[in-house]
Amino acid sequence: MKHIGIVDITTIGACICANAIVAEAAKEDLLGRHPEFTMHAFSFYRYKELVVKQNWSGLADVILESIAILKNAGAEFIIIPSNTPHYAIEIIQNKSPLLVINLVDVVVDECCNRNYKQVAILGTKFTMQGGLYEKPLREKKIMPVIPDERACERINDLIMNEIIPSKVSPDTVEKVKKDIKQLNCDAVILGCTELPEVYDEKKLGLPVIDTTRLLACKALEFSKRI
Numbered sequence: 001m002k003h004i005g006i007v008d009i010t011t012i013g014a015c016i017c018a019n020a021i022v023a024e025a026a027k028e029d030l031l032g033r034h035p036e037f038t039m040h041a042f043s044f045y046r047y048k049e050l051v052v053k054q055n056w057s058g059l060a061d062v063i064l065e066s067i068a069i070l071k072n073a074g075a076e077f078i079i080i081p082s083n084t085p086h087y088a089i090e091i092i093q094n095k096s097p098l099l100v101i102n103l104v105d106v107v108v109d110e111c112c113n114r115n116y117k118q119v120a121i122l123g124t125k126f127t128m129q130g131g132l133y134e135k136p137l138r139e140k141k142i143m144p145v146i147p148d149e150r151a152c153e154r155i156n157d158l159i160m161n162e163i164i165p166s167k168v169s170p171d172t173v174e175k176v177k178k179d180i181k182q183l184n185c186d187a188v189i190l191g192c193t194e195l196p197e198v199y200d201e202k203k204l205g206l207p208v209i210d211t212t213r214l215l216a217c218k219a220l221e222f223s224k225r226i
Contacts, residue, residue: 001035002223005075005098007066008041009082010164013193013212017081020216035223038073040066044164051084051126060091067096077101079219081193081212083127106218107189107211108136114207116186120145123191125156133191151179163194173198180204 004021008014018039025034042062050059063085067078078100080086086104093100111119121133121144129152134144147155154176162168177199180188187207190196193215201208 001033002076002225003074004035004037004219004223005067005070005073005078006037006039007063007070007078007080007082007085008039009047009063009080009085010044010194011041012164012166012197013081014039014041016193016196016212017079017216017219020213021220024213024217024220035220036074038070038075040069040073042066047085051124054087054126054130056088057091059085060088060095063088063092064095067092067098067100071097077219077222079103079215081215083123083132083191083193083211087126087130087132101215101218101222103211103215104133104136106214107191107209108133108140108142110209110214111137111142111187111189112140114187114209116142116207118143118145118185119209120147120180120183120185120188121191122147122155122180122188122195124159125152127191128152128155133189145183145185147179147183151176154179158198159192159194163197168198177204181206 006014006018018037022034026032046062078098089102119142121128128146137144158172158176162172187209189209190211193212196210196212
């Protein structure tokens with residue numbers, strides 16, 4: 001199996017993804033064989049500063065530094081288990097010495113496969129309001145649903161100030177859940193790889209596209225290709 005390189009933007013999301021690769025492989029192989037993978041992380045502040053400034057070319061440069069390290073460690077292709085950095089995916093793919101799987105494409109294809117017509121997008125404010133998923137979804141005749149400004153603020157705050165630093169408040173989780181359940185949609189995209197820490201289909205009572213685990217499945221599938 002091919003060696004997977006994992007660019008760790010937020011360690012929670014990257015570790016959920018890595019664990020999902022192992023778990024999915026175990027479902028298919030009684031001996032628990034899974035592909036080799038290597039994860040590399042810079043300090044999160046390097047990414048956060050660039051995202052806040054929406055400096056996507058600068059963000060791409062940092063991710064490409066990480067890819068170079070992963071390549072030297074033996075990685076044969078790359079996944080980035082974080083949604084917002086995919087604003088820079090074209091730059092990254094064009095400059096990367098290794099193939100980089102596009103998480104957004106994987107998610108939109110899954111929405112098509114499930115025949116969803118209206119899908120809510122959850123994530124950081126940049127992911128929800130910046131159009132990361134809107135154009136790709138509309139091209140597939142799927143209506144993107146964006147939470148209102150107040151809900152976007154709450155969701156963003158939950159991600160950045162509670163989930164990532166591991167300071168989750170059950171009260172915040174419940175308030176955001178109420179916001180989500182008011183959305184008029186067939187399903188929700190957990191468009192932040194940390195959101196599966198607090199939400200899933202059972203907790204929300206809605207169909208969910210778990211971008212973290214979906215990427216893990218895609219990486220496992222790709223690792224087996226000759």
